[in-house]
Amino acid sequence: MNVTNHQFRLAARPVGMPKRSDWDYTEEAVREPSDGELLVKVLYISLDPAMRGWMNEGKSYIPPVGIGEVMRAGAVGRVLASKDATYAVGDHVYGTFGVQEYAVAKARSASKVDPRIAPLPVYLDTLGMPGMTAYFGLLDVGQPKAGEAVVVSGAAGAVGTVVGQIAKIEGCHVVGIAGGAEKCRYVVDDLGFDAAIDYKREDVKEALRKLCPRGVDVYFDNVGGDVLDAVLTQLARGARIVICGAISQYNNTDGVRGPKNYLSLLVNRASMKGMVVFDYAERYGDAAREMAGWMAAGRLKSREHIVEGLETFPDTLLKLFKGENIGKLVLKVAEV
Amino acid sequence: MNVTNHQFRLAARPVGMPKRSDWDYTEEAVREPSDGELLVKVLYISLDPAMRGWMNEGKSYIPPVGIGEVMRAGAVGRVLASKDATYAVGDHVYGTFGVQEYAVAKARSASKVDPRIAPLPVYLDTLGMPGMTAYFGLLDVGQPKAGEAVVVSGAAGAVGTVVGQIAKIEGCHVVGIAGGAEKCRYVVDDLGFDAAIDYKREDVKEALRKLCPRGVDVYFDNVGGDVLDAVLTQLARGARIVICGAISQYNNTDGVRGPKNYLSLLVNRASMKGMVVFDYAERYGDAAREMAGWMAAGRLKSREHIVEGLETFPDTLLKLFKGENIGKLVLKVAEV
Numbered sequence: 001m002n003v004t005n006h007q008f009r010l011a012a013r014p015v016g017m018p019k020r021s022d023w024d025y026t027e028e029a030v031r032e033p034s035d036g037e038l039l040v041k042v043l044y045i046s047l048d049p050a051m052r053g054w055m056n057e058g059k060s061y062i063p064p065v066g067i068g069e070v071m072r073a074g075a076v077g078r079v080l081a082s083k084d085a086t087y088a089v090g091d092h093v094y095g096t097f098g099v100q101e102y103a104v105a106k107a108r109s110a111s112k113v114d115p116r117i118a119p120l121p122v123y124l125d126t127l128g129m130p131g132m133t134a135y136f137g138l139l140d141v142g143q144p145k146a147g148e149a150v151v152v153s154g155a156a157g158a159v160g161t162v163v164g165q166i167a168k169i170e171g172c173h174v175v176g177i178a179g180g181a182e183k184c185r186y187v188v189d190d191l192g193f194d195a196a197i198d199y200k201r202e203d204v205k206e207a208l209r210k211l212c213p214r215g216v217d218v219y220f221d222n223v224g225g226d227v228l229d230a231v232l233t234q235l236a237r238g239a240r241i242v243i244c245g246a247i248s249q250y251n252n253t254d255g256v257r258g259p260k261n262y263l264s265l266l267v268n269r270a271s272m273k274g275m276v277v278f279d280y281a282e283r284y285g286d287a288a289r290e291m292a293g294w295m296a297a298g299r300l301k302s303r304e305h306i307v308e309g310l311e312t313f314p315d316t317l318l319k320l321f322k323g324e325n326i327g328k329l330v331l332k333v334a335e336v
Numbered sequence: 337m338n339v340t341n342h343q344f345r346l347a348a349r350p351v352g353m354p355k356r357s358d359w360d361y362t363e364e365a366v367r368e369p370s371d372g373e374l375l376v377k378v379l380y381i382s383l384d385p386a387m388r389g390w391m392n393e394g395k396s397y398i399p400p401v402g403i404g405e406v407m408r409a410g411a412v413g414r415v416l417a418s419k420d421a422t423y424a425v426g427d428h429v430y431g432t433f434g435v436q437e438y439a440v441a442k443a444r445s446a447s448k449v450d451p452r453i454a455p456l457p458v459y460l461d462t463l464g465m466p467g468m469t470a471y472f473g474l475l476d477v478g479q480p481k482a483g484e485a486v487v488v489s490g491a492a493g494a495v496g497t498v499v500g501q502i503a504k505i506e507g508c509h510v511v512g513i514a515g516g517a518e519k520c521r522y523v524v525d526d527l528g529f530d531a532a533i534d535y536k537r538e539d540v541k542e543a544l545r546k547l548c549p550r551g552v553d554v555y556f557d558n559v560g561g562d563v564l565d566a567v568l569t570q571l572a573r574g575a576r577i578v579i580c581g582a583i584s585q586y587n588n589t590d591g592v593r594g595p596k597n598y599l600s601l602l603v604n605r606a607s608m609k610g611m612v613v614f615d616y617a618e619r620y621g622d623a624a625r626e627m628a629g630w631m632a633a634g635r636l637k638s639r640e641h642i643v644e645g646l647e648t649f650p651d652t653l654l655k656l657f658k659g660e661n662i663g664k665l666v667l668k669v670a671e672v
Binding site: 059060061246255257260261263266267268270273275 | 395396397560565579580581582585591592593594595596597598599600601602603604605606607608609610611612615
């Protein structure tokens, strides 16, 4: 092949916010795929808050990335060589290809994506893991009913934007919580949320009291911390909290802070339930078809925040934790 | 009537552990019952951890006790005078009669109890609110299946003892968490729990790892704090946590501490759900009949920790928070 691959490999387990030296930027020759494998040229890499958790030691819903291993990431790419009958050269595929320019991957762990249906980055967004997370987390775990008040944090992020839009499709009163006026404007004006709360400038508890006077029926939590505690004070009887993530807590050096208002679950006969999107893998296809239909009908909008250049990975990832992205953060590695 | 009543009235909202001066001990003449009312001689008063919450200002599942009001408490007593056709003098009744010697109460808020079926204090215990709380919290919210690992904290208390015994009846592997060797011995040797963990001497996390090697399926939490955090590290996939109370946190002067390990809910697709027993009022009768059957068959044992003398109320209540009671704490006010 005589192709050189560059990649980011985990060098150290971060303490607090990840830094450049937590990865090694390495170079190696690309190997030929074996039987059942594909050689993929990586085009777009998904940058997700969950990646921070994968860098930590210890048991979670997925094993941590090992020291010296290529940093785990979902990505879309183009097949350069195939040793599997179901894939042809030129096919576009999604897989956990990692933070690198080329990947040799098992064909059965990849899936085809179609750039005629949606631009490739959308397969890392609404038609990919964030979209699936939003769809199943909201509908299966949160179980909103028409007319109920649905609140989502990280509202302008990849998952939050989809949660809010699906909740609107379901006939709910939707309030997003996000940091900054631009994000708040985006989810209300462009995505059709009923209202947004800028947690950096507003008292979330007081704002919710006004925006959801009968209490919050479903809260989809992507952030944890103070925002979770504020929403806990405003639950309606029988509220459902979906625990999807806790981005405000991932880089704490003194551990995760628990929700001090959790006894509101008791007072309000409410529940808090965790979800991991992988559990719904058998239903991804159905969800993607339904969401593609909503997208085609203009009812579900997708927005990607694309940054170019594999070598920018360490800095670009931090945009998530600094709240600098609107929509899905994607790293563009190559054009075609 | 010319009968003098003594009572404890809330004088101040406690900061931290309640103290004697948070109540006034008052004296007044008993008034005649009006139409639809009963005059009740209070015999046994239920002392419950929830009483601490009722002393705080602010919204909860029930309004707080007002300053100057008789301290709220469930109790059993004997009807001295009745202005309601369904009650006769001499009937024994349960009601929210308060911490006092005599109560004038609305007949429709009381219910008859039968000392021929069980001793009167049992109506404040297994056949009363603690028993109902355990029954519905475990069976309706926790939904244990035969063979699952059920863990209960406050295991030697009024609710915990019933939770563990019902879980055994349901065919579960039952581990109690309690403070001190005597309580641990009691729940294993006398009540038939499979094992107990003395949280004062043992590392709860390590002990659970050994006693529930496949993880905890149902956790019935009465205590919150460190014990809740330890159990969160040992959840099985799909675990259900019943939030019934948090006695370790009620007297904190710096607020409730949230469970820092709550993201284990995500990793394990687990849920945490609050419950308030009043929601099940329509089914109390059925539950009491089933539990009375279990008691008659020797499968469900009841133990009351009875302290005599209304005037001891402030000190006796503190036994709950000091962990000094085994079984249901009851204040005996009069013999008959």
